[in-house]
Amino acid sequence: MKRTVFFSLVIVAAMLIGVVPAQAKKTILTPFDKRDWHVIAPQDSDAPLRDYAILYDAGGVDGAVGVIGIPSMRTYRHIRCGTDMHNFPFSGSNAGNNNGTPDGKYFYVSDKGADTIIEVNIQTGWPERIFALPKPFGIHHSAALSPNGKYLWATGELTGHMLKLRLSDGATTVLDIPPAPSAPDYPDTGRAGKYVFSGNYYHSAVMVFSQDPFKLIKEIPVGKNPHGTNVSPTNRIVAVCDKLSATQSIIDVEKLKVHKVIPVGAGPLHNQFDTLGKYNYISCFVSDSTSKIDMQRFQLVDEFPIHYRVGHNSIAPDNAYYCSQNKFSTGLFTPTGIVFAVNFELQDIDETSATYGKSVKLIPVDGEPHEGRQIFATYIQRWNTGKGQEMFSKGYDLGDVHISFGEKGRPGLPANIHPQLEPIHVGNSSRGWIPRDDGKPGITKEGDVYVVRVKGFSYGYVPRFIHVPQGAKVRMIYTNIDKAAGLTKNPDVTMGLAVGGYYGPRTFLIGVRGFSAYAEFVADKAGEFEFFCQHFCGPIHLEMRGTFFVDPPGKQASLSVGDYDEISKQEQMLDVREHEFIVGTNKLRNTLNEGHEPTI
Amino acid sequence: MREMRIFLAVVLGAALVFTTMFAQSVSADVLGNGSAITDCLQIGKITSIGDKQLTIATQFEKKSKNYTLHLLPECYVMTARRGEFKKFKELKKGDLIAAYGWYKDGKWNARRIDILDKNDYLIKRLAADAKAGVYYKHER
Numbered sequence: 001m002k003r004t005v006f007f008s009l010v011i012v013a014a015m016l017i018g019v020v021p022a023q024a025k026k027t028i029l030t031p032f033d034k035r036d037w038h039v040i041a042p043q044d045s046d047a048p049l050r051d052y053a054i055l056y057d058a059g060g061v062d063g064a065v066g067v068i069g070i071p072s073m074r075t076y077r078h079i080r081c082g083t084d085m086h087n088f089p090f091s092g093s094n095a096g097n098n099n100g101t102p103d104g105k106y107f108y109v110s111d112k113g114a115d116t117i118i119e120v121n122i123q124t125g126w127p128e129r130i131f132a133l134p135k136p137f138g139i140h141h142s143a144a145l146s147p148n149g150k151y152l153w154a155t156g157e158l159t160g161h162m163l164k165l166r167l168s169d170g171a172t173t174v175l176d177i178p179p180a181p182s183a184p185d186y187p188d189t190g191r192a193g194k195y196v197f198s199g200n201y202y203h204s205a206v207m208v209f210s211q212d213p214f215k216l217i218k219e220i221p222v223g224k225n226p227h228g229t230n231v232s233p234t235n236r237i238v239a240v241c242d243k244l245s246a247t248q249s250i251i252d253v254e255k256l257k258v259h260k261v262i263p264v265g266a267g268p269l270h271n272q273f274d275t276l277g278k279y280n281y282i283s284c285f286v287s288d289s290t291s292k293i294d295m296q297r298f299q300l301v302d303e304f305p306i307h308y309r310v311g312h313n314s315i316a317p318d319n320a321y322y323c324s325q326n327k328f329s330t331g332l333f334t335p336t337g338i339v340f341a342v343n344f345e346l347q348d349i350d351e352t353s354a355t356y357g358k359s360v361k362l363i364p365v366d367g368e369p370h371e372g373r374q375i376f377a378t379y380i381q382r383w384n385t386g387k388g389q390e391m392f393s394k395g396y397d398l399g400d401v402h403i404s405f406g407e408k409g410r411p412g413l414p415a416n417i418h419p420q421l422e423p424i425h426v427g428n429s430s431r432g433w434i435p436r437d438d439g440k441p442g443i444t445k446e447g448d449v450y451v452v453r454v455k456g457f458s459y460g461y462v463p464r465f466i467h468v469p470q471g472a473k474v475r476m477i478y479t480n481i482d483k484a485a486g487l488t489k490n491p492d493v494t495m496g497l498a499v500g501g502y503y504g505p506r507t508f509l510i511g512v513r514g515f516s517a518y519a520e521f522v523a524d525k526a527g528e529f530e531f532f533c534q535h536f537c538g539p540i541h542l543e544m545r546g547t548f549f550v551d552p553p554g555k556q557a558s559l560s561v562g563d564y565d566e567i568s569k570q571e572q573m574l575d576v577r578e579h580e581f582i583v584g585t586n587k588l589r590n591t592l593n594e595g596h597e598p599t600i
Numbered sequence: 601m602r603e604m605r606i607f608l609a610v611v612l613g614a615a616l617v618f619t620t621m622f623a624q625s626v627s628a629d630v631l632g633n634g635s636a637i638t639d640c641l642q643i644g645k646i647t648s649i650g651d652k653q654l655t656i657a658t659q660f661e662k663k664s665k666n667y668t669l670h671l672l673p674e675c676y677v678m679t680a681r682r683g684e685f686k687k688f689k690e691l692k693k694g695d696l697i698a699a700y701g702w703y704k705d706g707k708w709n710a711r712r713i714d715i716l717d718k719n720d721y722l723i724k725r726l727a728a729d730a731k732a733g734v735y736y737k738h739e740r
Contacts, residue, residue, distance in 0.1 A: 093674075147711070275680065276722055278726060
């Protein structure tokens, strides 16, 4: 009996324990999460109301920079900047991985279409200055900041030049990079203030420059058509994506030679180191994957599948997430017009997470985004609750460090003004779409109009060289004759045509299959201008090039014959009352005192 | 015969001297040999704290090394996990940190200090790898 009662009690007790509801999973605040207002707790929801990091993505053809929350992947806003935005560093220092060591003041985004660099104030969220680069230049990237944050390096992909820019006033040193053809492309700076590295896809080499004095030291042969070229946060190696070799070349920064070549996925394009330099994540366009490289073993250790042709990429500042910034969205989203949305895909890279290696978010994105960089939300202050005045006077604190914009302004920016610039996207031209034009490619004259018919395909143009006289009325008709993207066979391939620089905002033709795009404008400034495809169309997209010559009376335009001093003023980008916010120009070309411009 | 020996000794001596000179003139062999003072990222535990300077003992290497880090005026301290800014005085002995900066004029100048979280997957990974003989900055 006693035994029966005992067992019954045991059973009842066991049942009671069993029915006690499981305790809800609590969000536990650690000392790391003690807040200021936007240090957020880890949340069980996968769509938190507040994001702990912000992804800025240079939006390419939409002329804007997207502002996207991490990890929610919600688009907060767009910052209108120009015509064809490519990539940028945050101001502060290049110490660390690609995200650098920001001070929260600015980022500098390159505009390939207009051939400028736009300075965007992160605290106001608007452009404040335009760096008018010396012409002819033909910028692609401005990826590289000096360790002390005072200089920026940019690549003149379209003319074979490299440039060092002093951020205080826009003064420059410009180097010619022979032999032609030469295409300096993705640059990065050594974290020790010694070297600048840049891939050159026509030379299949990585060029090495000294930072001060800025000069070419050597070229290091790497795999075929190098693309992303990035220095590790330790500054021990440079990782080079050998786009057409499906390898990664590892350059020893001390010895300045290739240390190892690692097989990776097909079509490697861009690197993202984590903040400790343990892993490097590579976007692989052709294999539709992310290659994960262990930088201690120099081995491929994992590969994550992604959707639809990844191009650029970015990594969260705490290394928890990786964003694949993809180039096509064939059949994925609801149609919204002629130009399709591309997509961003968030991948969980926390090795202890249940969803490690999986894509956890996929969102449509407008434009054709290029480089993205991420920053903790803690850098961006809440100015709109009455303390906005402090932006002009006190500034803000990052721990012990006080950040100030300066009460008396600074060179190129008048005192006590944070301008709200909106650089002109498309100016002084008429553009649109007409039924597919199957006329013969070339130039004909109809009345007083020069009609230029150009056909675009994977990966080239017919004709590649176009001459019109200065002052000509030009009607450019552009037809995409592809049936699908080369190699990848995406049927919705769009072929672009943008004449870089002065005519960038006047052309920017979007060649959608089945339509022809046209632009009408007056070729009033003489010079030699490269044209390129501004819509990603496949792995050789970057190499799609041609040249538009506007010949002055009695001469043939070239890189030395043209109205370059006038063009360099970039006045078409802003309203006449805002020209004071344009700095640099040909006046300050080669005015840096090289050897006395220290970078650390 | 004696002249020959002297000649050989001189030649060998000269070769030795040239080899030594050459060995000193080529770049340092950093890769694969653990951390170097010229690295721009150091990971370690704080062993002492001074006036705007820290000494760390590096972690996850084959053999720990000690470096003194001098904080630049613009150097800030933050948590690596959520980006919360901290004061320098909040750092404690034993904290695991990542320091970003550069070596110049005999000093390692810190531009940013990240306080690392020992529960972070990367820290767990570095620790597990080191335990298995794959040491940080001993690239293969």
